[in-house]
Amino acid sequence: MRRSRLLYTHRGEPRVVLPALVALAVTLLVGFAVVRASRKAPTAEARAKAMAHEGDFGAAEAACIGLLRERPSIPLVLELVNIHGMARQIDELRERLPDPSKLPSLSKGSRAMSDEALDAFLVHDLPPEVSLAGRYWLGVARHNVPDDVLVAIEQGASHEPPLPWHNRLLARALPPDKAEDAATYFEREGLAFADHAEDVSAAIAIWIRLAAWDQVRTRLADPRIAERTDPELKYQLAVHDRDWRSAARWLAIASKPKPSRASLVLAATAALAWMVFCFRLGKMGERPRFKLPMYLVAFVLGVVSVVPTMLLIAVEEATLRLVETGDAARDVIYFVFGVGLREEASKLLLFLPLLPVLRKWGNKLDVLVCGALVGLGFAAEENLGYLASGNLQTGLGRFLTANFFHMAMTGILATALDDFLADRERYASDFSRVSVMVVALHGAYDFLLSHDEFGGGYMAMAVFVFLAKLFLDAVDVARRRVDRGVSILQTFVLALAIVTGVGFVYAASLVGPAHAAVAMGGGLLGEAIIVFVFVRTLRTM
Known part of the structure; x- marks a missing residue:
């Protein structure tokens, strides 16, 4: 079977840059065409x-x-x-x-x-x-x-x-x-x-x-x-x-996102692009009747994991007074034991119902991918809140990095939990170490994004890179062998290109291309670092 010259060189090696550029160009052309066709004449x-x-x-x-x-x-x-x-x-x-x-x-x-x-x-x-x-x-x-x-x-x-x-x-x-x-x-x-x-x-x-x-x-x-x-x-x-009971009730109502149609399309497109990456990562074609429903349920459970997160926010703030104060020492505690702990605990809690089924009929790769999809579902719902917040730079910066960030964290935790349940004595310390490390990294990432005096987004990207490397190491172990078709690296960069394209179209429709590029700066830096650091790792998968 002749391979596409767009995806492979004449030597049979997978291309990366060209497919990404084509995907980005197509996304921009289609996106701007849709925006222009749907835009009403200004009053x-x-x-x-x-x-x-x-x-x-x-x-x-x-x-x-x-x-x-x-x-x-x-x-x-x-x-x-x-x-x-x-x-x-x-x-x-x-x-x-x-x-x-x-x-x-x-x-x-x-x-x-x-x-x-x-x-x-x-x-x-x-x-x-x-x-x-x-x-x-x-x-x-x-x-x-x-x-x-x-x-x-x-x-x-x-x-x-x-x-x-x-x-x-x-x-x-x-x-x-x-x-x-x-x-x-x-x-x-x-x-x-x-x-x-x-x-x-x-x-x-x-x-x-x-x-x-x-x-x-x-x-x-x-x-x-x-x-x-x-x-x-x-x-x-x-x-x-x-x-805390009243706090949980009012927080659930107050936090309900009120997204525009454009932000809904943006969040849905990004979720779909990363979902395709997860499907490819999990070798969907090998057992589609089992994998497809499991993967879709995992994504939905990730969206639902926002509910216990809201409950934990209410308990933390109403009973423990665990809130962001602007004081660096206190905010480290807040972001680690507040934000990081509650979000990772909620996602892992919603992943748990899948684990008995995965342990009986699935494999380690299915555990990893389902964990990643729970993280993606959480990120998709969270993206709606970021995009509806009105802060374009923060919203887009998090939008470009949060999907893979949550996928990586929940995938790592799901794999560690699976190992722990398989052999509690052998993997108890590993599960504790991984859990503490992921929660700490999550808190550090959010803390740095909120405190520019400690390096802000640039230092946060270092945390992001380290966490993503852990995830890719887990992927390397779980997949074990290379399969045919579009490579994981190609799927990865295509997902990044599409997410970047729709993000730029969305921002440009609001503030123009120049301001859109500035607003996306932090997120683009995160994407560039991921591609640069992990291209060698992903080429082998």
């Missing part, structure tokens, strides 16, 4: 925000003026005031610089309208309620709110029922030493208007920040307030009260 509001994001505040300001003439609204007039302030700052900076043309980010775009022109627009060209909100917010920005405007806003806030936006604007304008008054205004706004329900959470968050826990309990006793309060804030109260 006028979106175009105005894009102009401001690109630094063309003058054009954004003009766009807001045009929109306000067509569809006046309070949110838009507040946006106009904010953009005008930034545009004026840029104009003043231009005037102070000797040669602003050498700074394209400052010199491009049109200039802001004058303060006098903006004042006239707000007074004469807008409906009274929109004009009042705009004049008040502009006065706050200038630290000089006209008396008549302030009186009108305060009267609207105290009116029964209150006028929309008045309490919110007063709350936003108050200084930190008036936090209690701000909480009162936010609460009143959130209770009065269903579309401003998030203001109730803003009020509760202020009371929590002030450590006024009695105020929090009193307010949450009101059903109207409780139903509009974010579950995360209820979780914080439960943790403070050491009520």
